[in-house]
Amino acid sequence: MARIYFELSATVLPGQGLMFGFSDYGDVTGADLVVLGTHFGKVNLKDCWTDKNRILRMDFRQNYALTSGEWRNNKLLARFHRRFDTCDPMDYAIDTGTTHVIFAVTQGPPQPGQQLPSSVKVGLQRVQLLKPDLPQPDIPPDTWSFDILNPNITIPARDTTYWWFVTQLPQLPTKNHVIQYEGVITKGNEEFVHHIEVFHCQVDPLVKVTSYNGPGMAEGKSPELEACREVIGAWAMGASAIYLPNEAGTAIGGPHLSRYVLLEVHLNNPKLKTGVKDSSGIRFRVTRHLRPYDSGIMELGLEYTNKMAIPPGQSAFTLPGYCIPECTSIALPPNGIRIYASQLHTHLTGKRVFTKHFRAGIELPELNRDNHYSPHFQEIRTLPRHVHVLPGDALVTSCVDSTANRSSITLGGFSIREEMCVNYVHYYPRCQLEVCKSSVADHSLHRFFQLANATQNSDDVAERYKSVDWTPSKVASLQKLYQHAPISMQCNTSSGVRFPGYWSTKSVPRILLPRKSASTGCVKDIPWKATHQSCKVYYLETFYMVMVTMTHNFASKI
Structure with a gap:
């Protein structure tokens, strides 16, 4: 059984206490906390948790062990550890998804049995603690960079805007490979920029694409803009730079590819602020040293449509989106593709997102999962292994959403108050399949509306x-409809054209053999010392970064 080690440093004045721990989504309720206090220069530690009323409780099993601690000149330094999986339901189970780290300095050490006062300012840091151990990326000496940015636009004073800007890639006489890219966010605009995509325009290199710089057009696009669909770079809130694997790069340049791209920036301005300028976009790093394969990005999950919706007052409602065998059979290359990275994406109600992988009805290991997903931390995550997807495989992306605080239906759509459920997968070798997503078939949805006594006075969904x-009962019926009813498929090329076939009414994939959940290996009431000597040591450098943030940032109040 592995151990995890922590090092915690903070400024703590006489009479103050310190809390550090984890919760599912950054709340101070239902949290797993370490409470530290000082006494004559020494540090003491208690393993605690909070209930739904913010009352601090002492954990019956003290699974956090203090290794060393000192308090000198108002500086507290503590080192402690715990088993990676303590088998204690009151302790947070750390996994490969998002971890919400919370911390606070309190006036007086918090005491078990007392309610944490609402005046306590709790810091929050979202991190992925368990990142795969991957080889260092190969950065050739000729690597250079360029930016695709908004041209100093004024952010509209409305809740949601998709801003489009048509521009050109640098002039490159020969093919190059993009090997890394990252978001470039205008300083001070972090609250406005939700996500960014750069679409390559699939037109003849001699065709001039119509200039455009303004809010996105739902309809009335020119044919050239309709062809700007192939994603070559993407960023979302919380994402850091992504390095492509040494096997692949995104192709740009040369005589056969157009230079035109469409930059799309999703701007969120719920306070309707005026006069805010923005020059956000994406920075690309490029090399002339070509890698073995061209890389591509594919969209899995649900279509952007209001046919998919989440009823109000739901704590956990699942929306499944399908990439079916009939699509991968005709759209993937004969030897398949290898997925190396994944970016899960929802709007504000998303709580858990995962993509399952099936072959001939047999469930294989999951592609990606985040059980504590946050729309404010949408990293492009490099996978610990490259997932081999073959023609005929199925990929099912599910989003578990919470509308517990909403009194009206949440529809699928582009607005931040509407919902999406997407997994942007990064893969090689590139193929023509750009979108493999679904929505409930029209006739199935209309039948549901009839049974649910929906209005007959309008055809508007x-x-x-x-x-x-x-x-x-109607909520349960809608959930079953999404899970079992026939679906309409987007099995699309990067130009937006569907692959040959009839896609309006398809069956959801049949699952013949689900995968068994992995055993935790927990044995009831194993004493800590019984496994003390056999533990493998894990040092997580991410925690050092979290603690540095902790000593400076207490602006977040929960």
């Missing part, structure tokens, strides 16, 4: 959803 009285 949104109006019919809004007219339903969402009783528990």
Whole structure:
């Protein structure tokens, strides 16, 4: 059984206490906490947790052990550890998804049995603690960079804007490979920029694409803009730079590829601020040293449509999106593709996102999962292994959403108040399949509206959803509809054209053999010392970064 080690440093004045720990989504309720106090220069530690009323409780099993601690000149330094999996339901189970780290300095050491006062300012840091151990990327000496940025636009004073800007890639006489890219966010605009994509325009190199710089057009696009669909770079809130694997790079340049791209920036301005300028975009690093394969990005999950919706007042409602065998059979190369990175994406109600992988009805290891997903921390995560997807495989992306605080239906769509469920997978070798997503078939949804007594006075899907009285039985019926009813498929090329076939009514993939959940290996009431000598040591450098943040940032109040 592995151990995890922590080093915690903070400024703590006489009479103050310190809390550090984890919770599912950054709340101070339902948290796993270490409480530290000082006495005559020495440090003491208690393993605690909080209930739904913010009352601090002493954990019956003290699984956190203090290794060393000192308090000198108002500086506290503590080192402690615990088993990676303590088998204690009151301790947070650290996994490969997002971890919400919380911390606070309190006036007086918090005492078990007392409610944490609302005046306590709790810091929050979202991190992925368990990152795969990957080889260092190969950065050739000729590597250079360029930016695709908004041209100092004024952010519109409305809740949601998708800003489009047509521009050109640098002039490159020969093919080059993009080997790394990252978001470039205008300083001070972090609250406005939700996500960014750069789409390559799939047109003849001699074709001039119409200039455009303004809010995105839902309809009335020119044919050239319709062809700007192939994603070559993406960023979302919380994402850091992504390095492509040494096997692959994104192709740009040369005589056969257009230089035109469409920059799309999703801007979120709920306070309707005016006069804010923005020059955000994406920075690309490029080399002339070509790698063995061209890389591509594919969209899995749900179509951007209001046919998919989440009833109000739901703590956990699942939206599944399908990439079906009939699509991968005709769209993937004969030897398949290898997925090396994944970016999960929802809007504000997303709580858990995962993609399952099936072959001939047999469930294989999951592609990616985040059980504590946050729309404010949407990293492009490099996978610990490159997942081999063959023609005929199915990929099912599910988003578990919470509308517990909403009183009306949440529709699928582009607005930040609407919802999405997408997994942007990065893979090689590049193929023509750009979008493999689904939505419920029209006739199945219309049948549901009839049974749910939705209004018959309108054919508008949104109006019919809004007219339903969402009783528990109707919610359950909608959930079953999404899981079992026929679906409409987007099995699309990068130009937006569907692959040959009839895609309006397809069956969801049949699962013949689900994968068994991995055993935790927990044995009830194993004493800590019984496994003390056999533990493998894990040092997580991410914690050092979290603690540095902790000593300076207490602006977040929960």
